[in-house]
Amino acid sequence: MPRHTPGGTLSATRTIGAERTDREGVCIVIGAARAPLFTGTFIALTVGDLAYFTATGVAIFVLPLYVTGPLEHDEVAAGIAFGVFAVSALVLRPFAGRLADRFGRRPLLVGGALLAAACLAATAVATDLVAIIALRLAAGVAEAAFFVAGFAALADIAPTERIGEALSYNSLGLYLGIALGPLLGEALLENLGYPAAWLGASGLALLAAALVLIVGETRPSSTEHDGPFRILHRPSIPVSIGFLTSLAAVGGFLAFASLHARRVGLADPSLALFAYGGIVVVCRIAFARLPDRLPSLPLAAAALGTIATGLIFAALWQDPWGFVLGIAVMALGVTFSTPAFFSAVFATAAPSERGLASGTASAAIDLGLGIGPILLGFVAAPYGIPWAFGLAAAIAAIGAVWTLRLAGGARPQPVTTQDP
Template sequence: MVGIFGKKASSTLWTKNFILFSGLNLFLNLGVQFLIPILPLYAISVLGASESQVGYLLGLYSFAALAARPFAGYAYDHFGRKKPFVIALIAFSILSFLYNFTATFILLVILRVIHGLAFSFTTTGTGAIVGDIVPSERRGEGIGYFGMTNTLAMALGPAIALSIMGNNNYWILFALSGFLAISAFLMSNFVHFPKIELSSKPFNIKTIFEKKVFSVVLVVLMFGVINGGVLSFIIIYSQDIGIINGGLFFLINSIGVITIRLFTGKIMDIHGPRPMIIFGFIIQSIGLVLLSAANGIFLFLTAAVLLGVANGTLMPTLQTMVMNMVESNKRGVANATFFAAMDIGVGGGSILLGLIAELASFKIMYLFCAVYLVIPLIYFLSYVSKDYERKIVEIDTTIINEKFK
């Protein structure tokens, strides 16, 4: 079978290596998801932070991750996949335990920023490594299934965290987050990291970001703005509208993500990204309108499943587009560019939407998000879709020509 870059490749997806690496990613992201709904509550109830301060806390984490992306992408393409990834896992594990020592909001912000740097290296690595592990002609399907471990973590993590928290048992949650990260590190010792042709280009502005994928990652950035608002403030919003167990949002949301991801990868590989992007943005806009209108559990959870379907469609489709647009020894930088755009979107979105919520209300904030989605959809239809198809043809032709030189 011929892959997307015109070369033969094994079509086997469910290898031992793929399953093991997916398990590693599940443990790593469970630790991350433990913290997402808890830190805003911890900052407000224990450290006395305001809603806008929580927005800055979440935003600075994303911007810290953004600052490290160029170095992470460069490291993975120049030094191989294993060494930078293992070092990042060790650092991430140690930092996860330190939340128990944040006695002031300033200390929490400092730790969160440093943790964001380590998070940047781990997520840049997982995206590049799974792109190497899966067969090229099944990359959309493989990335879709791999992403389901993120979704499962998003479903289980917040629900488990909120149930454990009980009477403010934050110290237990922070410790568990650290142990999950250590488990991911231990599993990395059994993963076979595919060897790649190392890039020899020097570290400069031209090599730390992949310009071929800029059109796609601008869509990622605009999509990230919405993710920053939906996930960061959903627990606080649920309390505002009188829903006691807001953690159900994450569980129902994840059901939507998992269900749609059973199909999106295969559809992407066969029909391309255009129908998936159109569907994803329309469903996300509907979900945000319902979330804005919610005053009870029914609309709240209906919005959760629709937003899950949208996220499960858009994220793997956009990431597969980025992976398909570059050669294997540029996937580290390309993946760093992808996540850098997401970091900017989530960070900027957390700050901007936090201010909107404080000045107006959460309902107005979510309604604003629904209207805003028209912008990335129009941009994708008018330019990105055609640019993607053109660059896929160019890179396929280039690699075939080099093969027969």
């Protein structure tokens, strides 16, 4: 059975093989049989994520163009429309985590996908900024439910010793969605117009609802809920702050990538987001096992430093090649940031707290994707998008320093194996 300490969750499983102890005192099992990862449930959850986040990728590409085009607003309005969903998602995500622990993952997964489909369909007929903002707030509710329950379900079904690998593969749905969604959005926009783009995204969200319905309920049946009602998982808060800085930097980039691609002369603007998502996908596959082999917090700090470097390239080298190079370097950092940070978060949580920990950590996503685009919008409007990218680089660099300080203060506990 797992053994828990005040500092986190220590995995304990029956293994076959020799053991050795590394320099930090952590027991490593050599030659142990690997528990299966690619089950039907894992695949259904990952493909459901792909459908959901492809719909999100369509919105990422189309929304800023819609706000600055047909609605005739500026970059500030585009940043607000892009990031305002974080207000509702931030408030509800911790509650979603607690609900996922008490009532199960499936109701939130299915309900979140259905609500997202409704919001995207309604955007097709929205004709003013106020309506767009209202729909984005509702989309934040959907995001809170789907994302928190999805990560909790992933932690339920993934073998403990392969959680970093599971996060790497599962997140392919997110980044393939970000890579393919803009291409689909641009194709629909160019050939059929804005309403078709929004309705296409809505159909993908409906597909996600059908797929996660197949997943079934993954919440451990032995989970106890007799403790006090909490909406925050305190041990994961310091790690989540570092994660927030990565999302603020990357979220600001995503909000203005399509606009900047056009202004630097990139022939096909959707290629910017396609390159970003595609590089992350390839690297996540190539290095899927690395997050389980390296200390989580130092890896996360290195990822933040790489993100900052890529943003500096994009800010200073203002032509298509410079922009693509910046995207490539930043995407390399993003490859390891989410698996590293979530591995560190789940190491602090018992099975009965996975939803709570997921809700707390993913609240950083709302803050980052909300604060980043809005803050960068206020810089981009008077000074230009390159200055906004420079600010994003500074945010990522500060996060790297913070995370390194956390790593320096960590005191890893030895892991022992016990019979179940």
